[in-house]
Amino acid sequence: MQIPKQLWQASPILLSLLGGILMGLTPSPVEAWSLAWIALVPLWFLVVTRQSLRQTALYGFCWGIGYQGLALFWITGVHPMDWMGVPWLASLAIALFCWVFITLWGTILVVLWAVGMTAFNSLLNRQGAKFRTVTRVLVGIALWCGLEAFWTLGDLNWTSLAYTQSPHNLLILHLGQISGPFTVTAAVVAVNGLIAEAGISYFSNQNKRVTGSNAKQKFILALGLLIGFHLIGLGLYSRPLIQPTQAAFKVGIIQGNIPNTIKLYQDGLSRAIENYTNGYKALADEGVEAVLTPETALPFIWDEQVNQFRSPVPFYQYKLDRFKEAILDKGVLLWLGAFGEKGDSLTNSLFTITGTGETISRYNKVILVPLGEYIPFEELLGSLIDRLSPLDAHLAAGQPNQQFDTPFGRAIAGICYESAFAYHFRHQAARGGEFILSASNNAHYSETMPAQHHAQDVMRAIETDRWAVRATNTGYSGIVDPHGRTLWLSGINTYQIHAATVYRRQTQTLYVRWGNWLTPTLIGLAILAFIVSR
Template sequence: MKAAATWLRKLIYTWDWRQASLVALSGVLMAIALPPLSLWPLAWVGLVPLWWVVVATPSIALAAAYGLLWGLVYYGISLAWITHLHPLMWMGVPWLSSVAIALSAWIFIVIWGSVCIAAWGGAIAWLTHRWPGRRVWTVLAGTALWCTLETLRNYSPLDWSPLSLSQSPNNLWILHLTRLSGPQIISAILVATNGLLAVVLTPHSLIPSSFPSSHLLIPASRRRSLALTACALVFASHLLGARLYAQAAPAAAGQSLTLGLVQGNVPTREKLTPQGVRQALEGYTEGYRSLVEQGVAAVVTPEGALPQLWNPNSPQLAAMLQTVGQAGVPLWLGTFAPVPGEGRTQYTQSILELRTDGQYHGRYNKVQLVPLGEYIPFEALLGRLISRLSPLDSYLVPGQPMQQFETSVGKVTVGICYESAYSRLFRRQTRAGGEFVVTASNNDPYPVWMMQQHHGFDVLRAVESDRWALRVTNTGLSGLVDNHGRTLWLGEPQTYLVHRAELERRQTLTPYVRWGDWLTPLLLGLTVAWGWWGVSR
């Protein structure tokens, strides 16, 4: 305990507010590059101050602290929408507890992302001190480590705001690079470009007196060559992206498809009441009938469209099944479906395809559940401390990662809400035959700018898989994106609407869909090989 206190005092004593300000500025620049502001050019220079500081910091622990600060600023801003969980008084939660729940959820996920950046900052400082004269190799190592940390975080229950989101939905040329190796290729190019610029532009004033200038400053001729390398990387990546944009193969003849969507706009605080259930039933039934008259092949509803446990004998579901039987057009219904098995009945967050026989045929179960909202991690520890936000009497269970949504119009790649941030889930389904993407979300009670971030993820999923994507939500933003990432239609948020969407079914397999993220292990391999070669010399 005494040693920890001594370490903390030393850390505070060596803290440099000028460097901390640069790190905070870097976090702000990267955060506003994300939707909704989408100032994506800032991402190509926004990491430079962070690189400066962690490389020039003599203490590894202090560099990690600066990395933590960057994460707190970046994730704190980009994830501030989580605080809109408050108010929860409609659930019977006291006002103070409602504020505590919203703030706790926000702080927890912000710290989770920030710890990864702290590890990155400490590692870069260690590499710089261990091999101080190898700046370009450090940039390569930093790029590989950043991509590795983002990849590992994407296998965890919590992930959002990767660097690749800063280029979506506007920088379509760069987005097309994801067809080669997924979203990590964008993160790699951004981190590497910023790292090279940081080497070229390192100011003398940032170098501490205890650090030899020769370790961080390089000759003018080398600076020019590295500056040209950074510019060439930016230019070449955009040029390659433009070529991929232009080379997309056209869809085969007869692959057009017309789907309908209903944006119910029933807020969560209302749809969990008997009156809200009636409103949802009326709204989705009316929208379904309207779209059937327009000649759609199927009608899609959002996540939890009818917030009830699946029971075909219940009056509400029986009425909807009767409507589908009379109209003869499949309905993709968002609901809670039971999991067959013995013991206590468990449920999944599901999309079911209802057909005219009154049964569901296709079924997709949500894989990536929302912590605290759909289940409680470490339930024995946290169960008594956190109020659950699910309308169910039992916790949800996740679906199987390798499942496929088989429908009357073919195989579909599906994501439910939060899953839009998990590219690997979409890749598996597309590789197994998914011909287009459908994402079903609730998005209430979050603000419009969160919906814009969510839309940015769906644009990424459409481009990397070379698939059209239909986005249907409860409160917005519903939309249609083509396989180039162009948003063809975007509905008004917080409005009831129905929409008839025409899209294409595609069977192409991009390199990313075929082989996954091969770039991250390649970068790690190059880092180790180059490092070993340098040490052996």
């Protein structure tokens, strides 16, 4: 196949990098989500028109670096860490290492996809297969969705193609109710693939009248799919929310705004106790029935056996006792972010504390942040990481099958990083979770990260058809309805409290009932198409 030199021979590396950069502009801070529908076209074009696995691996690498590197640049916001006693240069080195590592980890997925597509296309060409376009598109979608599904089994996951559409394109995000974020990813890959196939047909070395007609048909099909996907989403989005009065309860959110630079020091600890005590009292006076605090809002151990904080410093213990007195005085249920105990280890937990001060349920964070909250391969790397890292990464993970029961029904709980794992929320919804409680810190990074985190929770609310209550330390806290509409969003780096009415729901979407059924279906269709094309 002959493709004009100006399109790929001059600088195919630059072309693939440009496509990745376009995809990297779709999430916050730019949020140019519409670019996702064309950003994969250059890479698809190159992997289909080149037969060298080494070349296409390089193109996939460049595209992945452009996307992952730009979308995840917010992680460099951990620098500087001088407040933790880390020298400036060492802090910069740690931040750059984290950025490079997670960028490369996500890029591996793209490289595998590019190599897989090239190998499969070579097989089609050698066998003179028919229906190549349909087969390639099906394989491309199935391969990308399969790789994303595999990536979610690990501990590093954030940049699914689906999140490029959140929180703005609510119509397409409603496809997540069908088979989770993989449905949105499949739609994005399908449209990009057909546009690329139209370009391949147009520039093929054949009769221009015929190839032009084929290209036009494929482009119209891509446009039709784009419109069709949005119409399906519109149908799901347009369904009214049935919200009986008896399912309602009024919840309050406290955004304490305790910067990480002071959070674990005297000023920060004192301010945290004061802000959360005053916020709790103010919300109780507004008539809320429950109050949600962020992840480790009060970074002390809550002893659920005696229903009291423990602090080795009498000064803090006095203040914490005053906080407990506020609960007993106001009598409003509290979802408290604090540390719990599990054997000899600590857990990052959310406790349900009644107005009488009794702890009736506890959720321990299941998906911990590598290096930040636990050390992978600790027996081999533990001593090395302890010397290099300023973080005490030794928390114990909670059990995946936890049930977080409250007086308002069973809750779906997610603490910070867990928002990126759709299956975590889906499993809890399938087990009877009626609303989402999302508690996060988000103070480590620039405001790009909390904006992307909010986008993740918008997707989880839509996929499970649940109301989501988000409490963060420094922003963005929010209230999201089951259609993904953000009814309230806090500012960044501000102390805020907010009260809102949310509703318990017991509906079950296709995704909640059947999980990611689409990916194995696509793989089966791709295999069938390959057999038929031969």
